[in-house]
Amino acid sequence: MIAKQSIHPEHYYQTKTLKIEHTHVFEKNWIFVGFKDQLSQNHDFITLQIGNTPVVVQNFNGELSALLNVCSHRKAKLQSASSGNRPLLCPYHCWSYKSNGALSGVPQNRTDFGLDDEDKKKLALKQFQLASCGNMLFVRIAHQGPTLESFLGPYFDILKEISQDFIDPVQQGSFHWDTNWKLACETVLEVYHVAGTHPETFAKFAKPEVEITHFNGHTTGNTPLQDLPKKWWSGARKHLKIEQSSSFTEYNHFFIYPNLAIGLTDGSLMSLQTYEPKGTTQSQLNFQLRLIKRPDGSKISDAVKAAIQANFTEFNHTILEEDRIVAESCQENMQCIDEPGVLGKCEDRIYHFHYAWRSDVCPHLSIRD
Numbered sequence: 001m002i003a004k005q006s007i008h009p010e011h012y013y014q015t016k017t018l019k020i021e022h023t024h025v026f027e028k029n030w031i032f033v034g035f036k037d038q039l040s041q042n043h044d045f046i047t048l049q050i051g052n053t054p055v056v057v058q059n060f061n062g063e064l065s066a067l068l069n070v071c072s073h074r075k076a077k078l079q080s081a082s083s084g085n086r087p088l089l090c091p092y093h094c095w096s097y098k099s100n101g102a103l104s105g106v107p108q109n110r111t112d113f114g115l116d117d118e119d120k121k122k123l124a125l126k127q128f129q130l131a132s133c134g135n136m137l138f139v140r141i142a143h144q145g146p147t148l149e150s151f152l153g154p155y156f157d158i159l160k161e162i163s164q165d166f167i168d169p170v171q172q173g174s175f176h177w178d179t180n181w182k183l184a185c186e187t188v189l190e191v192y193h194v195a196g197t198h199p200e201t202f203a204k205f206a207k208p209e210v211e212i213t214h215f216n217g218h219t220t221g222n223t224p225l226q227d228l229p230k231k232w233w234s235g236a237r238k239h240l241k242i243e244q245s246s247s248f249t250e251y252n253h254f255f256i257y258p259n260l261a262i263g264l265t266d267g268s269l270m271s272l273q274t275y276e277p278k279g280t281t282q283s284q285l286n287f288q289l290r291l292i293k294r295p296d297g298s299k300i301s302d303a304v305k306a307a308i309q310a311n312f313t314e315f316n317h318t319i320l321e322e323d324r325i326v327a328e329s330c331q332e333n334m335q336c337i338d339e340p341g342v343l344g345k346c347e348d349r350i351y352h353f354h355y356a357w358r359s360d361v362c363p364h365l366s367i368r369d
């Protein structure tokens with residue numbers, strides 16, 4: 001048999017597995033936060049949950065810092081939106097913080113709290129490792145671990161290049177799926193499902209073949225595009241005055257373990273997704289669409305972007321809905337079944353994902369993998 005064994009179904013719904021994943025997958029590895037251009041102004045911020053840790057990444061007068069998004073006073077969220085522009089000031093009683101997490105302001109301190117410098121130091125927010133690769137930002141909660149460069153290996157140069165090429169944001173948003181986060185990731189890691197799941201959408205867009213490479217849990221799947229989308233993009237590039245990426249010209253898809261997926265279409269459009277666990281059988285898909293930059297550095301007008309958005313929103317949404325329906329049907333069955341699934345050679349990217357997951361999780365599990 002060439003096929004390999006998938007992860008046991010219980011890891012798609014058990015609370016103890018998710019608890020281990022919080023610490024040993026999400027808090028251990030470098031997690032993608034966003035692009036530097038999303039945090040270019042003073043007070044710009046992005047929030048996200050990494051395992052058990054609420055994180056805010058904020059611009060303090062040009063300096064970026066990743067801090068615990070929990071007020072030291074009585075534990076309110078410091079920034080509650082997923083992104084925005086606001087000083088790091090608690091909305092509850094107005095305690096404020098500096099870039100290194102130190103307390104900067106405590107209303108009525110002298111009369112009601114009497115905190116001296118030493119006390120304030122103890123009440124500083126935890127600060128986390130923040131590193132960049134080109135225009136992309138990653139955070140790691142664990143103190144110890146490899147640098148971002150060695151974690152990404154050969155993907156460091158790839159992400160650096162594409163993050164500096166695809167700089168024109170077109171759209172972003174998020175969807176809720178009733179599946180474990182791993183099932184959601186798995187839907188983008190093979191094209192074997194295309195004929196069955198996407199006969200009218202993705203099947204007309206890309207050919208059902210893939211060339212797979214990997215480094216640890218990070219994988220690439222290169223799939224040739226059909227002729228029609230290639231022609232469409234060639235015309236669209238002329239119209240938009242953009243040039244095709246010099247390195248990627250088909251449907252080039254990258255997965256960065258544990259939860260970042262990036263698809264490039266004809267070297268022109270980037271579709272990026274992250275998968276956040278929201279419970280054992282709930283996940284949130286965050287997506288962004290970005291166009292490749294213009295050679296002269298000028299920006300594409302909002303009207304043209306709106307037209308692109310209109311064109312892609314429906315296509316993307318239909319494909320995602322098709323994936324959601326099959327993934328949720330697998331999720332429903334996980335609790336009825338005690339046997340792991342099988343993965344064919346064409347699903348090797350899932351195998352590499354599972355291999356990295358097993359290395360992170362299994363040492364902390366006394367149950368089967």
Ligand code: FES
Nearest residue numbers: 071073074090093
């Ligand atoms: S909880 Fe933040 S200032 Fe009170």
Ligand SMILES: [Fe+2]
Nearest residue numbers: 187197198323
């Ligand atoms: Fe799909």
